[in-house]
Amino acid sequence: MRRRDVLLAGLCLPFLAACGRDEDAVRVDLTRREEPVLRQLPRAVTYAYLPQYAHTVSYERHRLLLDYIGRATAVPLRQVFPDTFEEHVRMVERGEIDISFSNPFAYIRMAAAGAWAFARIIEPSGKPDFRSQIICRRDNKAINTLADCRGKRWMAVDQSSAGGYIYALGEFFDNGIRRSDFAEITFAPGPGGKQEKVVLAVFAGACDIGSVRDGTLEILRGRIDLSQIRILAESKSYPGWVYCARAGFSPEIVEKIARAMFALRYDRPDDAAILSAAGMRGIIPAVDADYDSVRRLAEKLGLDALPGGEE
Amino acid sequence: MIPRLSALSFRTKINCGIVLIVGLIAIPLAYLTWRAAAESLQTETRKRGLVLSDNLAMRVSDAMLSMDLLRMKNMVDELKKVDDISYAFILDRQGSVLVHTFSGGFPVELAEVNAPDGPKPHIRLLDTGREFIDDFAAPVTIVGTPFGTARIGLSRTKAEAAADRLALMIVFYSAAAMVAALAPSTLFARRVTERINRLKRHAEEVVRGNLDPRAGPDAARSCSVMLDCDKTRCPAYGDNRRRCWLTASPDQRGEGPESCRDCPVYREQKGDEIQDLAETFDVMAVSLKTHLDELRRAERVLSRQERLLRTILDATPDLVCLVDENARYLAVNRAFANFLGLTSEEIVGTSDRDVFPEDEGQAMHEENSRVLAAGRPSDREVRLRRGGSPVWFHVVRVPVVDGSGRVIGLLRTARDVTQLKQFQEQLIQSQKMESLGKLAGGVAHEINTPLGVILGYSQLLQEDVPGGSQIQADLQTIEKQAKVCRKIVADLLGFSRQAESAKIEMCFNNSLMEAITLVRHALSLEKVVIATDLDERMPIIYGDPEKLKQVWINLLSNASDALEGRGGTLLVRSRLFAHEQKVTAWFADDGPGISPDNLGRVFDPFFTTKPVGQGTGLGLSVSFGIIKDHGGSIRVETPAPEGFFDALDDPGNDRPGTVFVIDLPLDHEETIGGGHPAHATEA
Numbered sequence: 004m005r006r007r008d009v010l011l012a013g014l015c016l017p018f019l020a021a022c023g024r025d026e027d028a029v030r031v032d033l034t035r036r037e038e039p040v041l042r043q044l045p046r047a048v049t050y051a052y053l054p055q056y057a058h059t060v061s062y063e064r065h066r067l068l069l070d071y072i073g074r075a076t077a078v079p080l081r082q083v084f085p086d087t088f089e090e091h092v093r094m095v096e097r098g099e100i101d102i103s104f105s106n107p108f109a110y111i112r113m114a115a116a117g118a119w120a121f122a123r124i125i126e127p128s129g130k131p132d133f134r135s136q137i138i139c140r141r142d143n144k145a146i147n148t149l150a151d152c153r154g155k156r157w158m159a160v161d162q163s164s165a166g167g168y169i170y171a172l173g174e175f176f177d178n179g180i181r182r183s184d185f186a187e188i189t190f191a192p193g194p195g196g197k198q199e200k201v202v203l204a205v206f207a208g209a210c211d212i213g214s215v216r217d218g219t220l221e222i223l224r225g226r227i228d229l230s231q232i233r234i235l236a237e238s239k240s241y242p243g244w245v246y247c248a249r250a251g252f253s254p255e256i257v258e259k260i261a262r263a264m265f266a267l268r269y270d271r272p273d274d275a276a277i278l279s280a281a282g283m284r285g286i287i288p289a290v291d292a293d294y295d296s297v298r299r300l301a302e303k304l305g306l307d308a309l310p311g312g313e314e
Numbered sequence: 315m316i317p318r319l320s321a322l323s324f325r326t327k328i329n330c331g332i333v334l335i336v337g338l339i340a341i342p343l344a345y346l347t348w349r350a351a352a353e354s355l356q357t358e359t360r361k362r363g364l365v366l367s368d369n370l371a372m373r374v375s376d377a378m379l380s381m382d383l384l385r386m387k388n389m390v391d392e393l394k395k396v397d398d399i400s401y402a403f404i405l406d407r408q409g410s411v412l413v414h415t416f417s418g419g420f421p422v423e424l425a426e427v428n429a430p431d432g433p434k435p436h437i438r439l440l441d442t443g444r445e446f447i448d449d450f451a452a453p454v455t456i457v458g459t460p461f462g463t464a465r466i467g468l469s470r471t472k473a474e475a476a477a478d479r480l481a482l483m484i485v486f487y488s489a490a491a492m493v494a495a496l497a498p499s500t501l502f503a504r505r506v507t508e509r510i511n512r513l514k515r516h517a518e519e520v521v522r523g524n525l526d527p528r529a530g531p532d533a534a535r536s537c538s539v540m541l542d543c544d545k546t547r548c549p550a551y552g553d554n555r556r557r558c559w560l561t562a563s564p565d566q567r568g569e570g571p572e573s574c575r576d577c578p579v580y581r582e583q584k585g586d587e588i589q590d591l592a593e594t595f596d597v598m599a600v601s602l603k604t605h606l607d608e609l610r611r612a613e614r615v616l617s618r619q620e621r622l623l624r625t626i627l628d629a630t631p632d633l634v635c636l637v638d639e640n641a642r643y644l645a646v647n648r649a650f651a652n653f654l655g656l657t658s659e660e661i662v663g664t665s666d667r668d669v670f671p672e673d674e675g676q677a678m679h680e681e682n683s684r685v686l687a688a689g690r691p692s693d694r695e696v697r698l699r700r701g702g703s704p705v706w707f708h709v710v711r712v713p714v715v716d717g718s719g720r721v722i723g724l725l726r727t728a729r730d731v732t733q734l735k736q737f738q739e740q741l742i743q744s745q746k747m748e749s750l751g752k753l754a755g756g757v758a759h760e761i762n763t764p765l766g767v768i769l770g771y772s773q774l775l776q777e778d779v780p781g782g783s784q785i786q787a788d789l790q791t792i793e794k795q796a797k798v799c800r801k802i803v804a805d806l807l808g809f810s811r812q813a814e815s816a817k818i819e820m821c822f823n824n825s826l827m828e829a830i831t832l833v834r835h836a837l838s839l840e841k842v843v844i845a846t847d848l849d850e851r852m853p854i855i856y857g858d859p860e861k862l863k864q865v866w867i868n869l870l871s872n873a874s875d876a877l878e879g880r881g882g883t884l885l886v887r888s889r890l891f892a893h894e895q896k897v898t899a900w901f902a903d904d905g906p907g908i909s910p911d912n913l914g915r916v917f918d919p920f921f922t923t924k925p926v927g928q929g930t931g932l933g934l935s936v937s938f939g940i941i942k943d944h945g946g947s948i949r950v951e952t953p954a955p956e957g958f959f960d961a962l963d964d965p966g967n968d969r970p971g972t973v974f975v976i977d978l979p980l981d982h983e984e985t986i987g988g989g990h991p992a993h994a995t996e997a
Contacts, residue, residue: 028441029427036419039411058379063457084380 075263117250123289135170166216328503340488348481367452829866841881
């Protein structure tokens with residue numbers, strides 16, 4: 004082959020090599036249209052977890068438990084996800100949530116609307132009660148005691164959050180610190196995941212102190228450097244989270260569900276997996292009177308007229 | 315018509331070359347860049363689609379759990395705001411559409427055409443008929459459980475349009491670069507071609523012979539100024555028109571100006587290759603001019619010498635020529651050319667065989683070859699024929715040798731010696747006649763006396779014998795034969811000029827007519843007619859009437875004999891040449907002529923072609939002697955000149971004929987010189 008032909012072939016090669024589309028296309032007619040209609044969901048007992056975490060976390064935590072209860076009782080259950088504490092309370096009041104798993108302060112509000120407690124959990128600590136933790140950054144030299152919190156920026160979880168706000172507020176109250184003593188009190192923004200948001204806000208320096216329920220820091224272990232967080236103080240212990248049934252819900256079904264719950268044993272690996280995923284050690288029976296201490300605290304803090312929810 | 319590439323101007327070639335180079339680089343580059351950009355854009359689009367769909371799947375999970383359609387709708391609508399996202403929608407676990415970005419209903423076919431590949435997103439290219447769409451299906455998974463699908467459609471057509479715009483931009487910038495490259499290339503080409511054209515003009519001037527213009531630039535300062543040099547004899551001193559390394563040190567050109575590399579003059583004045591070329595042109599022109607001047611001077615000298623030599627050669631009457639080793643003429647002089655009736659240019663390059671008659675040319679060529687082969691000169695006399703008469707040349711051949719002694723030609727000179735030859739012949743003839751005359755005169759004297767005694771006694775005896783007797787008859791025979799002998803003796807005495815002449819003024823024509831009258835009757839018996847053509851001016855000569863009459867009768871008798879008894883015509887013509895002081899007579903016959911062998915001997919004594927007893931061979935020799943005695947000349951021509959007999963009414967005669975021509979002076983004094991014969995029409 005002559006040199007000129009080689010040169011010509013070399014010049015044409017890129018054009019030849021780059022020609023054509025090397026992928027088959029699926030022909031789709033976009034002109035045929037119709038408006039979709041959502042299918043009606045099957046009838047089931049609705050179960051809701053007070054949205055202190057993201058919905059997915061809530062789903063993850065209680066998915067195994069619901070599967071277990073469904074299998075144990077043959078009662079179809081469906082987890083629903085209110086976006087806020089207030090919505091949760093309202094949905095219970097409206098009858099949209101049959102079984103509610105909430106903190107004690109939300110419960111006393113729902114109990115006022117007819118809900119009734121039938122079970123409570125044993126915290127991961129092994130106790131059936133929990134407390135609030137007041138945290139700050141480790142390198143914050145200005146805050147060493149609760150008294151140092153005066154004039155500081157405080158981020159709490161929610162106005163309705165027991166461990167994330169009210170228990171800490173009670174602790175401040177007992178130490179002579181009022182809400183007006185703080186430079187500002189803000190609440191974790193947006194729906195769900197509010198406990199984590201408070202820890203992250205303190206970690207980022209967006210606020211000087213934060214209040215979360217105990218156990219929250221463990222949830223964030225591995226995601227942030229917990230050594231940078233210092234627990235300034237802890238509140239007194241109050242009864243832990245509670246299962247209640249809405250007003251008018253079938254006591255028989257509640258009885259079935261409660262029986263299945265109470266049958267869980269942490270020392271059984273299968274049960275332990277269910278309980279651990281839900282962040283509890285076990286479920287024990289409860290009655291409304293178990294939460295009188297919480298009612299008293301609310302009264303002390305003047306939270307009867309608390310609007311609830313962040314909105 | 316497209317001009318040939320080689321015929322394009324250099325500037326056009328440079329511009330075309332640069333445009334071609336930029337084009338050859340830019341176009342494939344633009345194309346490849348476009349392809350790479352398109353592929354890169356496509357890859358990025360796919361990555362982006364994957365990220366967007368994954369992101370949508372993750373963000374939508376909370377809303378799906380709470381069945382917050384508004385949040386899901388906001389999420390997909392938010393994506394739809396992005397220009398190249400054609401659509402976004404969410405399917406639930408059962409494949410039902412929860413939210414979408416379409417208006418006017420959801421395309422029923424769209425939900426089914428793509429699905430996640432297990433836990434991973436899946437991409438499929440869709441063709442809607444109007445555009446191509448990359449459809450991304452990402453699974454909405456919560457704690458490992460599939461909850462639905464997030465679908466996003468990214469318009470590949472729009473992405474490719476962006477790539478096309480990019481390609482267009484590259485092409486535009488390439489074209490701009492091409493145009494931008496054209497401007498400096500034009501300036502560059504103009505600068506180069508201007509200098510080349512200047513060199514071309516300079517070369518054309520050199521071709522025209524004008525060596526004065528210069529192609530190279532002047533130096534701002536000469537080397538002597540720069541180096542403060544005081545060597546005024548140096549050719550480069552004070553010269554700022556040429557570089558010193560070209561003029562002062564031309565011998566160093568072999569090494570190039572390497573030896574000048576560190577010189578400040580070189581560093582300052584050194585130019586590029588074109589300047590080098592121009593300066594070399596200048597030096598070449600100067601050298602050429604010097605050589606041309608020398609050549610012109612040498613040419614003038616040579617030309618003068620050649621003219622001189624040519625003049626000498628042309629002035630000489632000798633025939634001079636120079637032939638080469640192949641015996642071909644290299645040069646001839648004017649006399650030679652005139653002799654051949656040709657020009658010098660016509661002769662040069664030919665050989666003897668080309669310009670001479672065949673026999674002469676061959677003989678001369680052979681003689682040339684002998685001299686060239688032997689290398690020795692030759693010297694001989696050659697007889698040539700020209701105009702019917704012989705011409706004699708004394709030819710000398712001298713070989714010409716080169717520096718190594720090799721014969722490269724010969725110089726031949728030929729001198730006309732015809733006249734000398736004639737003089738020689740005449741001298742021999744005269745000497746022969748003189749000797750013969752003396753001999754004949756002596757013999758005649760001795761015989762005359764006893765002959766007279768014999769004649770006298772024979773006559774006396776006749777008186778003593780009876781008339782009519784045999785003895786008387788015998789005596790008459792003796793008397794008759796004695797008279798014949800006395801006639802011979804008288805002729806011999808006349809031949810030897812021992813007979814006395816009695817010259818008087820006489821009429822030439824009358825003398826002729828007397829003789830003609832005497833013989834006309836006798837000749838008429840032999841069918842010989844005598845025609846006359848005499849000059850009417852009746853020329854008078856000084857001569858012996860009897861002797862001349864004897865000559866005329868002799869010639870007429872001779873002519874009659876030449877007709878060999880078959881009859882014919884004799885023509886006698888006379889003409890007066892007053893300005894030459896001579897009169898000429900022609901005696902012509904239309905007989906068979908004289909053979910060439912005998913032509914030279916007809917005037918010899920006792921030469922005759924007649925049988926024994928019919929002629930003595932003294933007639934013409936006696937006539938010759940009488941004419942010579944009268945200061946004239948006699949000669950013979952055979953055949954007769956062309957047209958000599960035209961005036962006669964004698965058709966059908968094809969014999970050559972013979973003419974005897976006699977010139978006689980008008981008086982007794984010898985006349986020198988000659989001229990043209992007077993015509994009859996002359997007064």
